[in-house]
Amino acid sequence: MDDVVRLLQLAINGTAAGCIYGLVALGFVLIYKATEMVNFAQGELMMLGAFFAYTFVSILGMNYWVGFALAIAATAAFGYVLDAVVLRRVIGQPQFAVVMLTLGLAFIFRAVAGGIWGYDAIGFTTPFTNKIANLGGGVVLGQDNVSIIIGTVILCAVLYVFFSRTRLGIAMQASSQNQLAAYYMGIPVRTVFSLIWAISAGVAAVAAVLLVPVSQIDVNMGLIGIKAFAAAVLGGFGSIPGALVGGVIIGIVEQLAGYYLPAGSMELTSNIVLLGVLILRPQGLFGQVIRKRV
Amino acid sequence: MSQLKTSYTQDLRLARRRGDIGWYGLLLAVLLVLPQVAGEFYVGEIAFVFIYSIAGVGLMLLTGYTGLVSLGHAAFLGIGAYANAILLAKGVPFLLSLPLAGLISAFAGVVIGIPTLRMSGLYLAIATLAFGSIVILVGEKWHSLTGGFDGFPVPSPRVFGLLIEGPTAVYYLALAVLVLVLLLAMNILRAPLGRALVAIRDSEISAQSMGINLAFYKTVAFALSAGITGLAGALFGHYVRHLAPDSFGVLLSIQLVTIVFIGGLGSLHGAVFGAAFVAMLPQAIALVRDDLPFGIGRMPGLEPSLFGLILVLVIMFEPHGIYGRWLKLKRWFIAFPMHKRAAFRRQKSYAKSERLR
Numbered sequence: 166m167d168d169v170v171r172l173l174q175l176a177i178n179g180t181a182a183g184c185i186y187g188l189v190a191l192g193f194v195l196i197y198k199a200t201e202m203v204n205f206a207q208g209e210l211m212m213l214g215a216f217f218a219y220t221f222v223s224i225l226g227m228n229y230w231v232g233f234a235l236a237i238a239a240t241a242a243f244g245y246v247l248d249a250v251v252l253r254r255v256i257g258q259p260q261f262a263v264v265m266l267t268l269g270l271a272f273i274f275r276a277v278a279g280g281i282w283g284y285d286a287i288g289f290t291t292p293f294t295n296k297i298a299n300l301g302g303g304v305v306l307g308q309d310n311v312s313i314i315i316g317t318v319i320l321c322a323v324l325y326v327f328f329s330r331t332r333l334g335i336a337m338q339a340s341s342q343n344q345l346a347a348y349y350m351g352i353p354v355r356t357v358f359s360l361i362w363a364i365s366a367g368v369a370a371v372a373a374v375l376l377v378p379v380s381q382i383d384v385n386m387g388l389i390g391i392k393a394f395a396a397a398v399l400g401g402f403g404s405i406p407g408a409l410v411g412g413v414i415i416g417i418v419e420q421l422a423g424y425y426l427p428a429g430s431m432e433l434t435s436n437i438v439l440l441g442v443l444i445l446r447p448q449g450l451f452g453q454v455i456r457k458r459v
Numbered sequence: 460m461s462q463l464k465t466s467y468t469q470d471l472r473l474a475r476r477r478g479d480i481g482w483y484g485l486l487l488a489v490l491l492v493l494p495q496v497a498g499e500f501y502v503g504e505i506a507f508v509f510i511y512s513i514a515g516v517g518l519m520l521l522t523g524y525t526g527l528v529s530l531g532h533a534a535f536l537g538i539g540a541y542a543n544a545i546l547l548a549k550g551v552p553f554l555l556s557l558p559l560a561g562l563i564s565a566f567a568g569v570v571i572g573i574p575t576l577r578m579s580g581l582y583l584a585i586a587t588l589a590f591g592s593i594v595i596l597v598g599e600k601w602h603s604l605t606g607g608f609d610g611f612p613v614p615s616p617r618v619f620g621l622l623i624e625g626p627t628a629v630y631y632l633a634l635a636v637l638v639l640v641l642l643l644a645m646n647i648l649r650a651p652l653g654r655a656l657v658a659i660r661d662s663e664i665s666a667q668s669m670g671i672n673l674a675f676y677k678t679v680a681f682a683l684s685a686g687i688t689g690l691a692g693a694l695f696g697h698y699v700r701h702l703a704p705d706s707f708g709v710l711l712s713i714q715l716v717t718i719v720f721i722g723g724l725g726s727l728h729g730a731v732f733g734a735a736f737v738a739m740l741p742q743a744i745a746l747v748r749d750d751l752p753f754g755i756g757r758m759p760g761l762e763p764s765l766f767g768l769i770l771v772l773v774i775m776f777e778p779h780g781i782y783g784r785w786l787k788l789k790r791w792f793i794a795f796p797m798h799k800r801a802a803f804r805r806q807k808s809y810a811k812s813e814r815l816r
Binding site: 440 | 522528530574575577578581582584585586588589590592593596713716717720761763764766767768769770771774775778
């Protein structure tokens, strides 16, 4: 009985952590699907979102929910400007030039955030901090973890409705499928791309705010991006549900490895899963294999 | 006008122009005399530039000429450094341990190269990133071999009775290896192997249809690149004297890629220019640190952020790097006063889809 409860708790904790990975991975995938760029600064966007939330809630003393919304809006606006000013200029350069560009941006963000908010880990209280949800049967969970899972589900529902029901969402799908055709249909593709960057930054901010109750904010929290990468690859880079499922799998495997395997293996897990997937099934769980015709 | 070519053999020569041998000979002579004139600090700094240049040439073969991006090259540098140091500690003579370090590194390159053959571009970058962090973690945990966090002292070997210790010795050693590596790279690039690598970079599909065995050449590229980087790692070990696994992390990998990007992809000059830039930047920052306004100089994250900023600016405004800029400058003087701005105007480029549907 104890074992089952322990396993269940590990699974739920892992799911919560995995949801965060999944959300960051979702940001990667959204941008990749639309623009074929890979944003290595996605984790840093999350870090910025966390610091925005900290500024609004803790420094300016706003209500948690207002601060939450403002942080998402601010990060999204930042994402829009980032694409409009920087990324749009490198269209047509090889893919790894963009990889290096975003890596460079990540360093800049980290230094700027360190300059503004300092290098110490900070946190702030949320409505979910240190509260306990009793699910019965001896399964006790922090509300923080539950809030992460519920928040992720809500966000996914909102994104799903947005992409399948709204005009803008469908325009985004169209431009990611075929840029040229989208142009001909009168879709302002460049603006749409910037908006996708905004959404992706906004999703990162949501992940950041959801993460606050369980983990402190610091300049290097963007390194979570590497685990999110594993999640995105596991899901088959380019599949939105795949990113989330991949994130949850990575989260659970990591928790189990941390509990059953010797110390130090937890840090290795995501990298080993990543390499394993790339070697055995490079198209990921949800990807398709397509061969180029000459 | 020296840039007109009249026969194909001109393209195949080691020295493309008549003046080249003289100028590079002069450069080599100056570099050979330099330690007698310059202070020890500067000799050490230039030795460091040489070491980075060797690693830069290694990565240039992979990234600049074969089009495969590796974000885990610091791992090969680390493997080379540890292999050399451990072999020396076991009593293997230096003249054997240095090439062995390169070989062991090259073997590691094959190990990571073969499973990643099917990947390209982005996936390869991610896979090498993961490989890099796994190697670092193994280095930290395998205490009996690497000493873990305590580090590993690098023994000072003797070569022909001369003790390899201190900046001047490392300087000459690194210079010799750099010259050899550059000659090797130049010869590879004018041989069928190099042409095959460049063909793979420009289009895998067309290279394959010309009968180039992708798997074989990519593995060779990985092995060569990792081996040369391993040699740089061995010298790096003698430069820093004390190895610690975490100094070969992602940050160093990114610095190495920065070398080839800032220097200019697809040119050996670029590898050296980029290495000079990346190796000198921290010293340059240290020099002006106190003179900067608003206390910017004392900002903790200054160095990585400056790296980031320069990388961003180079990719946005000068994708051909320092070497590209240098070529433009040279052309300007050659064509003077008939220089036309339009000669180097960037062509309008469009997003090239790597999607297959």
